[in-house]
Amino acid sequence: MAKVNRGNLYDYYIHFNPYTDYWNAVRRDKAVDYLNGKLGPNDVLKHKNINDLIRYLTNEPQLEQE
Numbered sequence: 001m002a003k004v005n006r007g008n009l010y011d012y013y014i015h016f017n018p019y020t021d022y023w024n025a026v027r028r029d030k031a032v033d034y035l036n037g038k039l040g041p042n043d044v045l046k047h048k049n050i051n052d053l054i055r056y057l058t059n060e061p062q063l064e065q066e
Contacts, residue, residue, distance in 0.1 A: 009054065009057060009058065011027060012025045012028060013031035015034075022047065023049070024045065024046050025044070025045040025053055030043060
């Protein structure tokens with residue numbers, strides 16, 4: 001998994017993929033590579049719930065139960 005700079009959402013490009021129903025987050029400096037399909041699975045953080053993904057990125061404890 002790529003190193004996560006927690007606490008600053010401005011460092012991330014967050015995107016919803018309607019085909020997989022996942023929210024994806026990648027570092028802004030890698031957003032162009034992400035959109036061009038050049039990133040590996042370990043470079044993208046994914047979650048079905050946007051709130052849980054944001055909590056993870058901002059270092060908040062307690063993920064919601066699905």
